[in-house]
Amino acid sequence: MNIEQLRVKNFKRFTDLEIDLSSCQAPPKLVLLIGANGSGKSSVFDAFEYISAPHKQGIRDYYVNYWEKISGSESSVSINLGGGVNLTRSKGAHTVTTPQSWNSKSAFYGRSSFRTVPELRPQRRASANLASDSDRPQRFIEHDIRFDTDISQVTEKILREVWGEDFNSETMRARFVDPINDSLARIFNGVSSTTLRLIRMIPALEQKAPDVRFQKGNSEIHYDLLSSGEKEVFNILLNLFVRREHFPNAIYFIDELDVHLHTRLQYALLEEIVENWIPENSQLWTASHSLGFIEYANASDDSAIIDFDEFDFDRPLTLRPSPKSEHNFDIAVPRDSALKVFPNSKLVLCEGKNAPLYNSIDFPGFLFVVARDKNAITIQARALPDFFGLIDRDFLGTEEIREIRRRRANLLVLGYYSIESYLYHPKNLAELSPKGFDEMDYREAVQRNMKAVRDRMLVNLEKNRNSYEIIKEFSRELKRKAIEEITRATDSTDFEKYYPFLDMKTNRPGDYLAGFNLQVGALASTRWMRDSIGAVIGTG
Numbered sequence: 192m193n194i195e196q197l198r199v200k201n202f203k204r205f206t207d208l209e210i211d212l213s214s215c216q217a218p219p220k221l222v223l224l225i226g227a228n229g230s231g232k233s234s235v236f237d238a239f240e241y242i243s244a245p246h247k248q249g250i251r252d253y254y255v256n257y258w259e260k261i262s263g264s265e266s267s268v269s270i271n272l273g274g275g276v277n278l279t280r281s282k283g284a285h286t287v288t289t290p291q292s293w294n295s296k297s298a299f300y301g302r303s304s305f306r307t308v309p310e311l312r313p314q315r316r317a318s319a320n321l322a323s324d325s326d327r328p329q330r331f332i333e334h335d336i337r338f339d340t341d342i343s344q345v346t347e348k349i350l351r352e353v354w355g356e357d358f359n360s361e362t363m364r365a366r367f368v369d370p371i372n373d374s375l376a377r378i379f380n381g382v383s384s385t386t387l388r389l390i391r392m393i394p395a396l397e398q399k400a401p402d403v404r405f406q407k408g409n410s411e412i413h414y415d416l417l418s419s420g421e422k423e424v425f426n427i428l429l430n431l432f433v434r435r436e437h438f439p440n441a442i443y444f445i446d447e448l449d450v451h452l453h454t455r456l457q458y459a460l461l462e463e464i465v466e467n468w469i470p471e472n473s474q475l476w477t478a479s480h481s482l483g484f485i486e487y488a489n490a491s492d493d494s495a496i497i498d499f500d501e502f503d504f505d506r507p508l509t510l511r512p513s514p515k516s517e518h519n520f521d522i523a524v525p526r527d528s529a530l531k532v533f534p535n536s537k538l539v540l541c542e543g544k545n546a547p548l549y550n551s552i553d554f555p556g557f558l559f560v561v562a563r564d565k566n567a568i569t570i571q572a573r574a575l576p577d578f579f580g581l582i583d584r585d586f587l588g589t590e591e592i593r594e595i596r597r598r599r600a601n602l603l604v605l606g607y608y609s610i611e612s613y614l615y616h617p618k619n620l621a622e623l624s625p626k627g628f629d630e631m632d633y634r635e636a637v638q639r640n641m642k643a644v645r646d647r648m649l650v651n652l653e654k655n656r657n658s659y660e661i662i663k664e665f666s667r668e669l670k671r672k673a674i675e676e677i678t679r680a681t682d683s684t685d686f687e688k689y690y691p692f693l694d695m696k697t698n699r700p701g702d703y704l705a706g707f708n709l710q711v712g713a714l715a716s717t718r719w720m721r722d723s724i725g726a727v728i729g730t731g
Contacts, residue, residue, distance in 0.1 A: 193272065196212065198268070201260045202234065206506060218273065221474075222475070224479075225497070236446050239299050240328075243299035296323060307423060371425075420456055423452060431468045497512060552721055579601045584607055591661075598664070609696055614695075636700035637699070652678075
């Protein structure tokens with residue numbers, strides 16, 4: 192299910208607002224509302240609750256005047272969901288034009304931004320009807336209390352499994368624990384080298400609080416001791432785990448999904464929710480003014496961005512998706528003002544989620560900004576000569592890098608495959624000197640990984656290289672030499688010949704490193720790391 196058009200009249204912030212998604216080539220899986228605080232984003236979610244409430248339990252008609260922008264004048268909301276489904280609600284009237292097969296009770300599922308639970312407390316037995324969404328917040332200024340119910344529901348299911356005739360511990364773990372832990376691994380991977388895993392969920396017994404515990408690094412910690420961001424991620428995942436079976440074809444709307452999260456976690460969480468947790472035939476609406484969410488939405492082909500900034504909502508207005516652009520940073524800081532905002536900084540666009548990591552190294556006069564990928568940076572470096580671009584080496588040959596630097600002085604290239612190749616370089620680890628680390632043993636483990644992946648890497652080499660926009664500018668001879676260089680280098684036993692082409696994002700020797708509890712922040716803080724990246728960006 193997806194929204195094609197939404198229209199609200201005399202409703203909270205809006206006199207007459209239409210959001211029109213009909214121009215999208217395909218229905219977007221994600222609709223991101225962006226804009227400053229107070230611009231009206233959350234009012235859209237109140238409109239979803241207003242129009243869906245008559246189909247659910249717990250309708251509070253005494254809120255009806257709350258929705259009215261001008262008291263005494265009629266408020267109305269209408270939604271075209273596509274496929275012949277149209278909803279309209281105004282004061283005292285509610286109409287639906289819909290095929291008989293459409294399930295109105297499970298059409299909308301929303302969460303307010305007030306959902307964080309700082310600590311677990313003794314619970315009363317949850318009595319919510321999940322299918323009718325009876326424990327939902329009915330205004331988006333209300334607290335979302337579902338977390339207690341979610342804990343109760345999932346632990347009850349676990350207990351029923353334990354005492355069932357077909358009890359199997361491995362099957363139970365696969366059903367109730369692995370999906371959440373798999374998501375936690377994807378979300379926190381690359382943000383922190385300390386993993387977070389759910390290891391225990393014991394229900395509230397004998398008037399005690401539920402016992403929910405996690406493995407964090409080598410430590411076992413209680414839910415209450417998680418950071419606010421970690422609690423927020425677990426809250427969202429558990430809620431979707433418990434509820435999404437009741438809303439398989441719905442409009443999900445979650446206000447400020449990025450609460451308590453820094454930029455890298457924002458991107459990772461939104462990516463995980465959209466791609467793995469929102470059902471295939473559903474759509475997610477969320478509101479944010481965070482750069483991480485904007486970056487993901489701008490990079491995704493399956494999203495639409497609706498910008499609420501700088502509009503007069505006292506007048507009739509139609510909003511349509513903002514044009515997709517390669518210039519992700521423009522949404523947060525307009526291109527023509529970026530250098531004015533940071534007048535003493537060199538702005539460096541870098542790949543993926545690496546900007547916070549580069550910024551943590553603290554190069555005076557440099558500000559690193561996230562762009563989508565290598566191709567986006569290549570295009571921007573051509574269009575924006577006052578910006579710098581920093582791209583991963585990946586499978587670029589030595590002469591190709593020289594040619595890039597000759598053509599574009601503002602496009603920089605790492606000397607190794609990616610930033611992870613610097614973080615986990617033997618010299619960097621040797622400087623950090625974790626207890627028990629042996630540099631020679633580590634180099635041998637790295638070389639074994641190179642041998643294990645080399646054949647597969649070479650089979651896909653040309654395909655991977657052809658995805659680089661910059662490759663199109665090179666001569667056939669230059670590309671041939673690069674492939675020959677990589678083929679020879681990856682067969683060498685000389686560490687500094689093969690290592691520049693080893694993907695240490697996915698092919699580092701995890702078995703060897705597992706016992707050292709390495710923190711990404713610590714790995715980025717060494718003198719070797721600072722000098723090595725500094726040599727690339729020219730700080731010396």
